[in-house]
Amino acid sequence: AAGSHVPALIIGSGYGGSVTALRLAQAGVDVHLVEMGMAWDTPGSDGKIFANTTKPDHRSFWLRTRTKQPLSNFLGFPLDKDVPRYTGILDAEEFGGITVYQGRGVGGGSLVNGGMAVTPRRENFGAVLPSVNVDEMYDVYYPRANAGLGVTHVDPAWWESAACYQYARVGRKHAQRSGFPFVFVPNVYDWEYMKQEAAGAVPTSALEGEVIYGNNHGKKTLQKTYLARAAATGRLTVSPLHRVTSVSPAAGGGYTVVVEQLDTGGNTTAVKTVTADRVFFAAGSVGTGKLLTRLKATGALPHLNNEIGKGWGDNGNVMCGRANHMWDATGKLQSAMPTAGIDNWDAGGAFAEVAPLPTGIETYASFYLSITKNPHRAEFTWNAAAGRVELDWQTAWKQPSIDAAKTIFDRINAKEGTIYRTDLFGSHRIWGDHLTYHPLGGAVLGKATDNYGRLHGHPGLYVVDGSLIPGNTSVNPFVTITALAERNIEEIIATDL
Ligand code: FDA
Secondary structure (H helix, E strand, O other): OOOEEEEEEEEOOOHHHHHHHHHHHHOOOOEEEEOOOOOOOOOOOOOOOOOOOOOOOOOOEEOOOEOOOOOOEEOOEEOOOEOOOOEOOEEEEEOOOOEEEEEOOOOHHHHOOOOEOOOOOHHHHHHHOOOOOHHHHHHHHHHHHHHHHOOEOOOHHHHHHOHHHHHHHHHHHHHHHOOOOEEEOOEOEOHHHHHHHHOOOOOOOHHHOOOOOOOOOOEOOOOOOHHHHHHHOOOEEEEOOEEEEEEEEOOOOOEEEEEEEEOOOOOEEEEEEEEEEEEEEOOHHHHHHHHHHHHHHOOOOOOOOOOOOOOEEOOOOEEEEEEOOOOOOOOOOOOOOOOEEEEEHHHHOEEEEEEOOOOOOOOOEEEEEEEEOOOOOEOEEEEOOOOEEEEOOOHHHHHHHHHHHHHHHHHHHHHHOOEEOOOOOOOOOOOEOOEEOOOEOOOOOOOOEOOOOEEOOOOOEEEOOHHHOOOOOOOOOHHHHHHHHHHHHHHHHHHHO
């Protein structure tokens, strides 16, 4: 309601926002969580909350009239199709040189991601967040994050024989024959549920390919973990389909927060004003980066420093597929939850996730999402004439990522006598170099904020999400985002409240 007052307002319900909500609520603070996406708690006319990966519908994309699938083509056929404009779950947000995929809804990226819950190798952490105490992270906050997220390993004996991981076993064989370390990575999927899926005892979910447009059963999203625990305190209020558009100092102290209520067509149906003692920016790297850049440039938050909007990177994401020989079938049944990667970080600057290609048919393709050591960093800037925030990332900046990925796949192709697939991204392209799933940075820890996420210049404003991390984590990022949020909120609760 207009003129209402809350002690703590959190913008966005992804990893940073959910950790912050739980820990504040447990500390006795009433928390208001504002999320621009939908609640995703109600089945559609087909009885399911989320659409299938191979059959995207209105639920699948954020305010688009045509899908923009990460793999745009298959066997020469374009895959995208018209859909009704709707506040769907996956945002393919387009900037000049890159499309940034993000989750939209209560749970943020946890709704759409592959659940790969990877803690970086300890010796690589210093390059990720140099001002953070490594011992504390690995002794306290990474374990806390992994426990809170429900991270576990697949049963290796089951994995060795499961039809749905044949693609991963082919990936291992090829990695090892070329001399690369093949590492299992944990996930937040409920492995017992997946075994039941494989046994035909429960509705299929990961084995139905459900991932980027939501997963109807086995994945432990933030809705099932941090947010459920936060709700159980009785101190959490969640407002889905509400978008924060402004934060500025309030006359009597605290901050005035302007919030637009949206309908499922994306139209603003009401504009509300709330006063908050403290505001936590958890809108994700792009959401927080854009918001802070605009609020600084337009004078709403004039004392933010010149680091706002800087240090943005794509975690070096680049995709590719390889065409296997007929004796290396990858299986028509593929679990949508990846379990392993190829670690060539030290020698080649690449960590390649062995990813599923859940098409329902035998493709003889091996598919990979590589995370690479890419040195390029972009910046968000305010275009006053156009009234929007822009990002100066250039497509050509992916070249170091392609080069790093080639240190793995050129060698595997040479060893196996195989070639790259050229039918996945359109125009006979080998590399999916137009996108990222892992935006990071924009309000970097120790630069735009102090060493715990307090924004410089405006006491009571905090950044708690992936925008704190300067562009790269060496592995998939959500465990690090969660662990850093756990570290920072503990300090903020102890010192500021
Ligand atoms: P996150 O993006 O999760 O949450 C931000 C929330 O804020 C969103 O819900 C958004 O709608 C909301 N918001 C934004 N602006 C707002 C505003 N103005 N007002 C109100 N709300 C607003 N990572 C990983 O570790 N392992 C994996 O397997 C994968 N796989 C993967 C697949 C795909 C398809 C994607 C898109 C991403 C991944 N990721 C991943 C990445 C991972 O999901 C991502 O790094 C985290 O979700 C980022 O967490 P944050 O808390 O920073 O923001």
